[in-house]
Amino acid sequence: MLSKEELNKMDSIKVLNTLLSKADHSVITTAKDNQWSIKISTLEFTMTLRYWISESALDILEQGIRTWSMTVTNSRGKSVMSSSNLAPQVSSEMGRIISKHELRKSQYDSQGDWAELEKYASL
Numbered sequence: 001m002l003s004k005e006e007l008n009k010m011d012s013i014k015v016l017n018t019l020l021s022k023a024d025h026s027v028i029t030t031a032k033d034n035q036w037s038i039k040i041s042t043l044e045f046t047m048t049l050r051y052w053i054s055e056s057a058l059d060i061l062e063q064g065i066r067t068w069s070m071t072v073t074n075s076r077g078k079s080v081m082s083s084s085n086l087a088p089q090v091s092s093e094m095g096r097i098i099s100k101h102e103l104r105k106s107q108y109d110s111q112g113d114w115a116e117l118e119k120y121a122s123l
Contacts, residue, residue, distance in 0.1 A: 002090075012086070013097070020040060024043055025041065026039075027102060034053045037049070038098065045072055045074055047071070049070050069084050070086055
């Protein structure tokens with residue numbers, strides 16, 4: 001079991017935190033054809049986290065539990081970092097970081113939305 005400090009020293013966590021800190025970043029979540037995907041993009045790099053979901057219990061039993069995969073590509077589409085099998089603790093930490101970031105962003109946006117309404121309606 002890795003400590004929080006050890007997790008934060010991992011290259012994948014450092015890259016994720018760097019991408020999320022950039023002003024031009026975007027986070028896009030999709031689910032299609034039994035695959036979940038989370039893309040964190042800037043102009044320079046894109047991190048893609050994927051999880052394949054089987055609809056067959058027998059398939060899951062036969063092949064084992066699948067974990068998230070990760071790929072980081074540069075602006076020219078070249079893969080510069082990848083992992084086909086993130087450790088569950090690492091994918092959990094990445095999910096926690098992204099969720100915390102998205103929550104902060106939505107809270108900030110809702111406060112801004114309320115301020116706009118106050119100004120508009122002279123509240």
